Each structure stands twice: as C-alpha cells, then as structure tokens.
Amino acid sequence: MTNIFSIPYRIRFSDCDPAGIVFYPQYFVMFNDLLEAWVDAILDGGFAGYIGKSRFGMPIVRLEADFVSVSEMGDDVDLELEVQRLGSKSISLEYRCVGKDEDLRMSVQQTLVTTSLDNHKSIEIPPALRSAIEHFLAPTSGEHSGYQGSRA
Amino acid sequence: MTNIFSIPYRIRFSDCDPAGIVFYPQYFVMFNDLLEAWVDAILDGGFAGYIGKSRFGMPIVRLEADFVSVSEMGDDVDLELEVQRLGSKSISLEYRCVGKDEDLRMSVQQTLVTTSLDNHKSIEIPPALRSAIEHFLAPTSGEHSGYQGSRA
Amino acid sequence: MTNIFSIPYRIRFSDCDPAGIVFYPQYFVMFNDLLEAWVDAILDGGFAGYIGKSRFGMPIVRLEADFVSVSEMGDDVDLELEVQRLGSKSISLEYRCVGKDEDLRMSVQQTLVTTSLDNHKSIEIPPALRSAIEHFLAPTSGEHSGYQGSRA
Amino acid sequence: MTNIFSIPYRIRFSDCDPAGIVFYPQYFVMFNDLLEAWVDAILDGGFAGYIGKSRFGMPIVRLEADFVSVSEMGDDVDLELEVQRLGSKSISLEYRCVGKDEDLRMSVQQTLVTTSLDNHKSIEIPPALRSAIEHFLAPTSGEHSGYQGSRA
Numbered sequence: 001m002t003n004i005f006s007i008p009y010r011i012r013f014s015d016c017d018p019a020g021i022v023f024y025p026q027y028f029v030m031f032n033d034l035l036e037a038w039v040d041a042i043l044d045g046g047f048a049g050y051i052g053k054s055r056f057g058m059p060i061v062r063l064e065a066d067f068v069s070v071s072e073m074g075d076d077v078d079l080e081l082e083v084q085r086l087g088s089k090s091i092s093l094e095y096r097c098v099g100k101d102e103d104l105r106m107s108v109q110q111t112l113v114t115t116s117l118d119n120h121k122s123i124e125i126p127p128a129l130r131s132a133i134e135h136f137l138a139p140t141s142g143e144h145s146g147y148q149g150s151r152a
Numbered sequence: 153m154t155n156i157f158s159i160p161y162r163i164r165f166s167d168c169d170p171a172g173i174v175f176y177p178q179y180f181v182m183f184n185d186l187l188e189a190w191v192d193a194i195l196d197g198g199f200a201g202y203i204g205k206s207r208f209g210m211p212i213v214r215l216e217a218d219f220v221s222v223s224e225m226g227d228d229v230d231l232e233l234e235v236q237r238l239g240s241k242s243i244s245l246e247y248r249c250v251g252k253d254e255d256l257r258m259s260v261q262q263t264l265v266t267t268s269l270d271n272h273k274s275i276e277i278p279p280a281l282r283s284a285i286e287h288f289l290a291p292t293s294g295e296h297s298g299y300q301g302s303r304a
Numbered sequence: 305m306t307n308i309f310s311i312p313y314r315i316r317f318s319d320c321d322p323a324g325i326v327f328y329p330q331y332f333v334m335f336n337d338l339l340e341a342w343v344d345a346i347l348d349g350g351f352a353g354y355i356g357k358s359r360f361g362m363p364i365v366r367l368e369a370d371f372v373s374v375s376e377m378g379d380d381v382d383l384e385l386e387v388q389r390l391g392s393k394s395i396s397l398e399y400r401c402v403g404k405d406e407d408l409r410m411s412v413q414q415t416l417v418t419t420s421l422d423n424h425k426s427i428e429i430p431p432a433l434r435s436a437i438e439h440f441l442a443p444t445s446g447e448h449s450g451y452q453g454s455r456a
Numbered sequence: 457m458t459n460i461f462s463i464p465y466r467i468r469f470s471d472c473d474p475a476g477i478v479f480y481p482q483y484f485v486m487f488n489d490l491l492e493a494w495v496d497a498i499l500d501g502g503f504a505g506y507i508g509k510s511r512f513g514m515p516i517v518r519l520e521a522d523f524v525s526v527s528e529m530g531d532d533v534d535l536e537l538e539v540q541r542l543g544s545k546s547i548s549l550e551y552r553c554v555g556k557d558e559d560l561r562m563s564v565q566q567t568l569v570t571t572s573l574d575n576h577k578s579i580e581i582p583p584a585l586r587s588a589i590e591h592f593l594a595p596t597s598g599e600h601s602g603y604q605g606s607r608a
Contacts, residue, residue, distance in 0.1 A: 010496070012489050013322060013503065014329075018203065018377055019269055020322045020508065024212050025180035032177065033468050040466070047469065048530020051170065052476065060176055064216045070272055073322055074504020117171055120222055162344070164337050165351065170469060170476045170529055172356065177470075185316050192314070199317065200378020204324065225474055226352020322507065323573055328516050329484035336481065355474065364480050368520045374576055421475055424526055 003137055005038045005081040011071050021070040027106060031095040034079045042132040056126055057115040061090070065108045069099075076100050086133055089113055089122050155289055156234050157190045163227040173222040179258060183247040186231045194284040208278055209267040213242070217260045221251075228252050238285055241265055241274050307441060308386050309342045315379040325374040331410060335399040338383045346436040360430055361419040365394070369412045373403075380404050390437055393417055393426050459593055461494045461537040467527050477526040483562060487551040490535045498588040512582055513571040517546070521564045525555075532556050542589055545569055545578050 009030065017023035035058075040046035050056050071077060078098045085092035090113045097105040114125045125133075161182065169175035187210075192198040202208050223229060230250045237244035242265045249257040266277045277285075313334065321327035339362075344350040354360050375381060382402045389396035394417045401409040418429045429437075465486065473479035491514075496502035506512050527533060534554045541548040546569045553561040570581045581589075 013492055013507065014327065014485050014488050016322045018317060018320045018322065018324045019209055019211075021211075021272075023184075023318065025177045025184065025318075028177035028180065029470050032175075032470050036469055046530060048528075051469065052529055057171055059171075059173075059222070060217075060219050062216075062218050064214075065212075066214050067212050070211070072504075073508055074502060120173075165340055165355065165474060166333050166336050166479065166481075168474045170472045170474065172474045175470065181318050184318050188317055198378060200376075203317065204377055224352075225356055226350060323513055323515075325515075325576075327488075329481045329488065332481035332484065336479075361475055363475075363477075363526070364521075364523050366520075366522050368518075369516075370518050371516050374515070424477075 003082055005034070005041065005136070007034060007037060007079050009077055009079050011073055011075040011077065013073055016073045021072055024067065027065070027097060027108070030079055030097070031081070031108060031110075034081050034095065035093070038081050038136075039129075039132075042136045043129060044132075050126075050129065051117070054126070055117040056123075056129075057117045057120065058091075058112045059115060059120070061111050061113055063108055063110040065106060067106045068104050069106075071097060071099070071105045077105060083133065083137060084109065086125075086130070086137070089124055091125070091133070156232050157186070157193065157288070158230050158232045159186060159189060161229055161231050163223050163225055163229065165225055168225045173224055176219065179217070179249060179260070182231055182249070183233075183260060183262075186233050186247065187245070190233050190288075191281075191284075194288045195281060196284075202278075202281065203269070206278070207269040208275075208281075209269045209272065210243075210264045211267060211272070213263050213265055215260055215262040217258060219258045220256050221258075223249060223251070223257045229257060235285065235289060236261065238277075238282070238289070241276055243277070243285070308384050309338070309345065309440070310382050310384045311338060311341060313381055313383050315375050315377055315381065317377055320377045325376055328371065331369070331401060331412070334383055334401070335385075335412060335414075338385050338399065339397070342385050342440075343433075343436075346440045347433060348436075354430075354433065355421070358430070359421040360427075360433075361421045361424065362395075362416045363419060363424070365415050365417055367412055367414040369410060371410045372408050373410075375401060375403070375409045381409060387437065387441060388413065390429075390434070390441070393428055395429070395437070459538055461490070461497065461592070463490060463493060463535050465533055465535050467529055467531040467533065469529055472529045477528055480523065483521070483553060483564070486535055486553070487537070487564060487566075490537050490551065491549070494537050494592075495585075495588075498592045499585060500588075506582075506585065507573070510582070511573040512579075512585075513573045513576065514547075514568045515571060515576070517567050517569055519564055519566040521562060523562045524560050525562075527553060527555070527561045533561060539589060539593060540565065542581075542586070542593070545580055547581070547589070 011022060015022050015026045036047040039050060043050060080096040080098060082094045084094050090111055092111045095108040095110065099105055113122050115121055116123050163174060167174050167178045188199040191202060195202060232248040232250060234246045236246050242263055244263045247260040247262065251257055265274050267273055268275050315326060319326050319330045340351040343354060347354060384400040384402060386398045388398050394415055396415045399412040403409055417426050419425055420427050467478060471478050471482045492503040495506060499506060536552040536554060538550045540550050546567055548567045551564040555561055569578050571577055572579050
C-alpha cells in the first residue's frame with residue numbers, strides 16, 4: 001500500500017447539488033486538494049512553496065473519469081491518490097473516491113506536466129519534487145503511517 | 153453547424169486560480185451551465201422543469217478531457233456543446249472552450265445517462281427530451297439563430 | 305435609475321444546494337461576477353486590465369447581507385449593483401437579487417478599498433477608475449441602455 | 457473556551473483567487489463546512505441526518521462580515537465557531553478565521569433560523585438540536601477535548 005496516499009473525507013452539504021449527491025465538478029476540487037495535501041506531505045516547503053515561491057506549475061493535460069455510484073451528503077469516504085507513472089516532464093496519477101465498504105464511487109486518471117509559472121512552458125520535473133516522489137514510491141520502512149488530514 | 157449549441161462567455165476572476173488561469177474544475181461547472189442552457193433552449197419547461205418537476209436526472213457516467221492551452225481572466229471564449237450520440241438510455245456530448253481566434257482551449261467528451269431522481273436508476277430517455285434533441289439535431293430551416301446567453 | 309447596473313440571470317443547478325435553493329455563498333460569487341461586468345462596462349481595459357495589468361486590487365473590508373426569500377433553480381432574477389458612496393480610498397456598493405415580480409430575494413451592502421496588488425496596501429482610488437465611476441453616476445443622456453450580459 | 461468549536465485548516469489552492477489570497481465567498485463555504493462539522497460533533501445523526509432525514513433546514517437570515525487581513529495559499533489557520541445567542545426560532549453564531557499568531561483574518565456574525573424543508577417555513581428549534589446546543593454551551597467537564605477534523 002506504500003504507493004497510495006489516502007485521506008478520510010466526509011461529503012459536505014457544500015459538495016452536493018439539488019439531487020442531494022456530489023456535484024461532479026466538486027470531485028475534481030476534492031482531488032486537487034488531495035494532490036496538494038500529498039505534495040505537502042512529501043515535499044519540503046509543500047505545495048504552496050512549490051507553486052508560490054518556486055513559481056512552478058502542475059497543469060493538467062488530460063484526464064479520464066468514471067462515475068460508478070453516487071456519494072451523498074454525510075457519506076464517509078476515502079480519497080486516494082496513486083502514482084501511475086513518473087515521466088521526465090509529466091506525472092500520471094489515479095484518484096479514487098471509495099466508500100467505507102470499499103465500494104468505488106468514482107475514479108480519475110490524470111496526467112500532469114510540470115511548467116514554469118512565468119511562461120507556462122513545460123519543464124523537466126524539478127529535482128526536489130522528483131526526489132520526493134521517488135521517496136514516496138519507495139519509502140524506508142515505517143514511513144507513511146498515521147497521516148491524518150486536517151480539513152474541517 | 154446546426155448540431156452545435158454555443159454561448160459566448162468571458163472568463164471571470166471567480167473562475168481563475170492563483171496562477172491567473174481557469175481553475176480546471178471550473179470548466180466542468182461552465183459546461184454544466186451550458187448543458188442547462190441548452191436544455192432550456194430546446195425543451196419545454198427547461199432544465200429546471202426536467203430535473204425539479206419531472207424528477208429526472210442526467211448523471212455522468214464517463215468523461216474524458218483534454219487541456220490544450222490556458223484561458224486567462226478576461227478572455228472572451230465560446231463554450232460549445234455538440235451531440236455525438238443519442239442512445240436509448242444515454243447521450244454522448246462534446247464540450248469545447250474555444251478562443252476568439254478559433255483556438256481550442258480544452259474539450260470534453262461526456263456520456264450522460266437518464267435516470268429517475270427518486271431511485272437514481274437508469275431509464276429510457278424520456279420522450280419529450282428525446283424529441284427535443286432530435287429536433288435540435290435536425291431543425292427546420294431558420295431556427296437556432298440569435299440565441300443569446302443571459303448570465304452576468 | 306442611472307445609478308443602477310443590472311443583469312438578468314437565471315439561477316443554475318450549479319448555484320443550488322441539496323435544499324434546491326441557492327447555496328448562499330454562491331450569491332457572493334454572482335455579485336463578484338456582477339462587479340466585474342460593471343467594471344468591464346464602465347472602464348477602458350475592463351476588470352481584467354485593472355486587476356491583471358495595472359496590478360490594482362479591490363478587496364472587501366466589510367459586508368452586510370440580508371436574506372429575505374429563497375431563489376430556486378430555474379428562477380429568472382435581476383442582479384443589481386448600486387453605488388452608495390464614492391470615497392477617496394473606498395467604494396460602498398449595494399447588490400440586490402430581485403425576482404421578476406420585483407420581489408427582493410436578498411441584498412448586500414459592501415465596502416471595498418482600492419489597493420496595490422504588489423503589497424496589498426490601500427491606495428487612493430486610481431484616477432481612471434474614479435473618473436469611470438463618476439461618469440457612471442452622472443452619464444450623458446442616452447447611455448446605459450441596452451446592456452446585455454453574456455454568460456452561459 | 458467551552459463555547460468555541462475550532463478546527464485547524466490549511467488554506468488551499470482551490471480557495472484562492474488570481475491575487476493569491478482567499479476568494480472571499482470561499483470563507484462562507486469554509487464556515488458552512490465548519491457549521492456542519494459542529495452539528496456532526498454535537499448532534500446524534502449529525503448534519504446530514506438533521507437536513508436530509510429530518511427535513512429541517514437552517515437558512516441564514518442575516519450576516520455581517522469584517523475582513524481584517526488576507527489569508528494566502530498554504531497558511532495554517534483556525535476556523536472557529538462561537539454561539540452568541542440561542543433564541544426560540546433562531547441561532548446567532550460568530551465565525552472567525554484566525555492565523556497561527558492569533559491574528560484575526562476575518563470574522564462573521566450570522567443569524568440562522570430553523571425551518572421545515574418541506575415548506576421553508578420557520579419552526580421552533582427542534583428539541584434534539586436545542587438540547588445538543590445547550591449541552592455544547594455547558595458541557596460536563598472533560599468533554600470537547602481532542603476534536604480533530606477530517607477533511608483533506
């Protein structure tokens with residue numbers, strides 16, 4: 001399980017639409033927050049340091065999403081991030097929203113590229129980020145345990 | 153061009169992220185609003201009547217999105233909806249965000265199913281909606297002209 | 305009525321919550337878009353030019369909001385902006401959401417200050433913006449007619 | 457401190473605007489999530505049970521907000537909820553966003569009423585909710601400790 005970053009999440013009123021289920025664009029907001037929490041957990045300076053101070057970006061070039069079953073207000077789910085591929089200038093991730101009975105609600109495959117925020121041009125994955133991801137993929141034993149999200 | 157529903161749109165501050173470009177989940181909000189405007193334009197009673205009064209739903213089962221180039225605050229774009237396939241219980245749509253130089257910013261292929269909102273179960277596309285879409289796909293001449301969106 | 309900037313708006317599915325009515329934070333998004341449309345209409349270069357190129361900001365220092373009656377998905381409303389006070393470094397605005405029977409849904413009084421985006425410090429209202437607002441408040445006859453929003 | 461419900465929160469990329477600071481409507485989303493987390497913590501069945509199953513609503517009738525200083529992406533803050541008044545059909549709350557140096561970022565005073573979701577009419581605060589709030593305001597010793605939020 002070392003390749004998966006996971007956060008427990010309760011579906012909020014603010015995530016849901018008049019049908020009482022998650023408004024689907026909101027899944028992408030949740031997963032963007034998850035990506036950010038992952039970078040915070042693995043990279044010194046975190047996501048804000050990477051984007052804000054180092055002026056690097058991580059725009060999406062492609063995504064595919066499958067919606068399997070609905071999530072309702074108050075549901076407790078796990079939001080999962082799994083690294084599928086670490087390229088030279090791109091990263092492929094899978095996100096999943098999974099119910100407490102291990103039932104898959106929806107999943108996303110997403111390819112990100114690394115860019116300079118100053119000109120939005122593609123760059124090699126910065127060494128600090130690459131190193132952090134490689135360490136995430138092959139941690140020394142005993143790491144990755146006990147991560148706990150901190151959002152309301 | 154009769155198969156395309158299009159609305160001019162100006163990228164708003166509220167659509168954009170700290171990088172100054174459209175926050176990607178926001179594209180899906182824009183396209184959901186576009187879908188709604190389309191149903192409003194073709195169906196008696198509109199989207200609110202379809203969802204709210206008739207208790208039908210149109211959840212997404214799958215989407216693919218390609219992000220080609222960025223859109224910035226203040227950009228004038230066209231949001232386009234094109235019907236790709238009209239099945240018995242599902243509809244496939246393509247959405248596009250296109251700049252004023254006909255440059256594609258991003259596109260989405262999306263498959264929706266029609267459901268009853270009372271049990272979230274799949275149903276045949278309701279006859280009124282099917283008829284409205286068929287009429288959209290093959291309008292009598294002179295229709296489809298002069299549609300104008302009405303959002304701030 | 306020359307002091308009021310107004311845009312017709314249809315309440316969207318994406319604006320509404322599981323109770324089927326506008327999720328109240330969404331009113332503030334609508335009014336921010338309205339502010340932007342107003343600046344676009346009165347100022348050369350528009351809101352994006354003001355914020356993005358001139359590096360000026362217009363943060364809020366205070367607001368009061370009264371919620372009178374609910375707005376439901378599909379409702380056609382008018383979103384109104386009225387200038388209450390034009391100070392040396394601040395602007396007070398009132399926003400209203402009004403139904404088609406002139407029934408007030410909710411209203412907001414808001415005070416904005418003008419700042420430099422480079423240090424978030426308060427500055428005098430830039431001359432071009434002040435001049436544009438003064439012109440809006442006392443237009444030559446025949447102006448202000450026929451404004452039409454352009455959002456999906 | 458028994459009258460305050462507080463959750464640590466990290467300002468996310470998705471909360472911020474092109475100026476790199478919290479887009480102000482997003483504060484109201486955060487505080488709505490906080491209200492929900494509070495009801496989850498004090499009421500059997502939680503917010504989803506209260507809204508979804510019991511068909512009660514808690515719409516806002518009035519709010520005032522003061523914006524004191526900005527919050528940036530990556531900032532660690534505390535989101536606080538304090539009960540100001542428990543009426544017969546209404547509840548007054550204060551929300552605060554406070555930085556790690558106890559610096560107030562912004563605060564909101566808000567009055568909610570309790571309604572039936574079936575007709576949106578005002579009702580007496582339901583006994584279970586009133587009892588839960590009274591217990592929150594005067595807990596037996598040893599409670600309220602160690603609450604930990606669970607959002608990404």
